[in-house]
Amino acid sequence: MGILGCDAHGDLNDAEFSKPLPSIGIYVAVASLICGLAMAADLIHGFRHRKFWFPCKFFSLNAISLTFIAVGIKLSVDLNTSMPSRQDQLAKLSSTVFVCTVMGNSMPSLGIMDNNDLLMNLMALGILVITDVVNICIQLGTGAIYVFSEEHFLVVLLMLLMLMILCFSATTVPTTKRILEAKYKKRYDVAMKCPLATERTVAKKIQQDLSKFWMMAHTSSPQFVMARSVTCTASGFFCLLSAITLGEAMVRSYFLRPRSLGFCHGDSDYKWSTSLVLVCQTTAVAIGTIAPAIRWFTAVNFRCPIRGKKYYRDEFRVESYWTLWFSEKKQRPLSLWILKDRRYRKIAHNAKRWILDVCIVMQYVIVFGSKIIRYISVFCVGKILMCCYFVLRTGNTIAHSESEKSDSNPSSRQDLASFVLHLEGEDPLVDVMVRSNREATDHWIANGRKKQPVNLIELLEATAPISKGFEGIAEFDSNKVASLAHGEPPNCWALPLVTLTSIAVALPDVKPSSLKKLLNAVNEALDYVNKFERVLDTGGESANLRKAAEVVWLGVDLYHKWFDVDLRKLSKQQRTPEETLRDLMEIAKKEFSESWQMNLMVCMKHKPSHWPIKTLAANSMYRICQTILLNYESRDYGTGEALLRKLESTISDIVSGCFCNVAQVISVKCLVSAVEVREESVRGAALHLGRTEKILEILERRSLPKLRCDQMKNIDEWRAFYKINPSECNNKSNTVYPESDELRLTVE
Incomplete structure (x- = not known):
């Protein structure tokens, strides 16, 4: 019996060596198909978001894609495996064209890399391409590739040209980023000095600024800058030419005199897997060529004489x-x-x-x-x-006349043109970029309107007649409540909402439908409140409070439990709302004491905002329950439904106060320092504005305390203001957003 590759006589037995090759062929086909699917995802993403320069979101040059590419070219670098048949020779050509396709498709991704990533990825790609080229040349010399010699020579030439284009285009990335970043800062200052239009609603005012910021962020996007460059246009043309070369070889071998090409009989060691590789790589090439070809065609179409302009x-x-x-x-x-x-x-x-x-x-x-x-x-x-x-x-002509009707405000278009950030020699592109992107903000806002928080809007509208101001912010936690420990943690926006909702779930004699609506509304509200607090809490002071709110809400929303306390079971006991509140207060006091004793060193060493999560949640439950009990003496809350209405009003006031920071949140999202993600951030801000537009309209009916923007983001600042000015709780003289420019997008 032979061992370790030897037969019974000790001679080398290589008959078994080729058995794994069909499995390797499947491996190559799967890797090529994954690359094709990623390029298809980028294509769909570009069409879906109307970005016809097709940014690289799913497929770009990185360690993962380079690994798949290296696997995908296995057949073209195989020097000593006999590949005689038609599909074998075509598979070698398709592997070579596949490299051209991925280079042309992923060129815009150079813009989002830092200098180190650019160097490392291009070095890895260069080694891979040079290896492929050398191996193809060896096979052309040895006769392993005995047909399609002209096609291989052309594709190898295109591959080397595209590699040079990628490498030398990459050297402009740091420069263009620096130039456009300087222009962005200058145009931002100009945008802030521009007077607001006659629109009186807050949403319209923010939308006007967003249009300017979108134009600036989009036109300075590193991927878009690379995609509209002349070298990317040439790369798209070479990519298209390589795909045409593969198509020509396939048509010639299958339909036009296939016998004249002199294919040999027999199968390679890869057997049937070469056909699978050919199908997968041809599909990947066809898909991956679309985006580079459209970039090339767009550049050509813009400069054609039919537009009446010559450059x-x-x-x-x-x-x-x-x-x-x-x-x-x-x-x-x-x-x-x-x-x-x-x-x-x-x-x-x-x-x-x-x-x-x-x-x-x-x-x-x-x-x-x-x-x-x-x-x-x-x-x-x-x-x-x-x-x-x-x-x-x-x-x-008809379309042109319709476009002229839509362009009824040329001054607005000219105003946006001044916020297009472009490089030297790109002046003719300014008008094109304005025409293709001036309605982008409206598009994203319209998309946002389709996903408005319906339950939250219903809650705010239902409680609007009850509360004209924000008295719930001042009343949910009384200063008369005794502290459970030395020091008192600050309040955040999310934790009171969660605690008040937990109390609502425990109330007796409450309609299930009313409770379900409240839970859905608070769930939608917390999605925004948590995002707001993460953006506005730059110092991270309320991080533990937010974590406490998230942990408590997970139990309340999914299991109707406040930690280990079954709130629904508590609500079914034959007790009055006052007795239920006392039970919750005692439970919270007990939980606080146990948590305090277990984490005594931590609680004594750190300031209250850094207490453990359970300690913070128990403290919030105790204080809010005791506050409601204190109010029981002066107000007749009556049944559980009546108290639920009051809790809904308080929750509505807290949510409304938090939503008064929409302008500040959008400001931060628009002014992300990283240029690579700025465009996505501004798009997210536009979507966010669309989702909250109706809420802003509701808030404009309420009165706003005279707080600065830096005070408005902190709930304790609101409470301090109302403590000093208790008459302001229901003051109807102020609108929720003053006419001054105080709440416009500002850099702090």
């Missing part, structure tokens, strides 16, 4: 930002502490300058060549587009 004067000028990174590196000294001799340091510095000069020349050649490709594309495709234009002239 040939500056068509071949290479802008300064393309070589600025190399120029800056030339002037910086080398940190060669090993070389002590001045003569060697001078030689090294001169060598560095010479290399950078070569890089500058290559950058000029790449950009100039990309512009030539774009010009030739315009010249060739323009004739086809002109024919289509004249055929569809009538329809275009």
